[in-house]
Amino acid sequence: MSTSxxxxxxxxxxxxxQLGLEVEVRGFSEATRTAAEAAAAVGCELSAIVKSLIFEADGAPVLVLLDGASRVDVERVREVLGAEKVKRADAALVRETTGYAIGGVPPFGHRNRTRVIADRGLLEHPxxxxxxxxxxxxxxxxxxSVVAHAGATLADVRESAA
Known part of the structure; x- marks a missing residue:
């Protein structure tokens, strides 16, 4: 149920x-913290949801933008970054880096500037x-526009379909 x-x-x-963007922010009484919850609330395909995920690459936070139907291939992220070790960030690092809690992290507007990788699959939707x-x-x-405003580098970082 959308709130007004x-x-x-x-x-x-x-x-x-600051970005000069005018977008309609839609609020919902039910949670939209997961891609599935957001897709159900909005009424769109799961793959039309942007997941904003923080990883830690050699000790530095990195934001990965990915469609809601996919999973991140950590090895591909490691290769794109030229890092030795990449792992999922914990909730404290997510909040410290972005200023937002997990489940509400937008693709831009974070507390700290970080490197951003966007999976090319996001471009498959209008x-x-x-x-x-x-x-x-x-x-x-x-x-x-999401990719541009996030300052992201496009790459193929989602897991391959089996």
Whole structure:
């Protein structure tokens, strides 16, 4: 159930203002913290959801943007970065790096600037939906715009289909 006036996360609202972006932030009474929850709330394909995932590469945080139906291939991320070791970040590092809790991390507007990799699969949709700073808010944008505003490098980092 969509709410009429969502509470927009102040950090995300400021990021939108600084980027000159005008997007509609949609709020929901039910959680949208997982890709499946977000897709069900919005009424879109799971692959049209942007997952914003923080990894740790040789001790440094890295943001990976991926479609909601896919999983990250950590070895591919390691190769793209030229890192020795890549692992999923814990909740504390996610919040420290982005300023947001897991389940509400948007693709841009983070507390700290980090390296960003976007999987090319995101470009397969005319519009994608991403978290807007809380586990109950999302926004829609063209995927090329998401990639550009996030300062992402495009790469193939999703697991191959079996």
């Amino acid at each position: 006036e969502p509470t927009v996360n102040p950090r995300f609202a400021e990021a939108l203002r 519009v994608v939906w991403a978290a807007a700073g809380t586990p109950h808010t999302v926004f829609a944008l063209e995927p090329k």
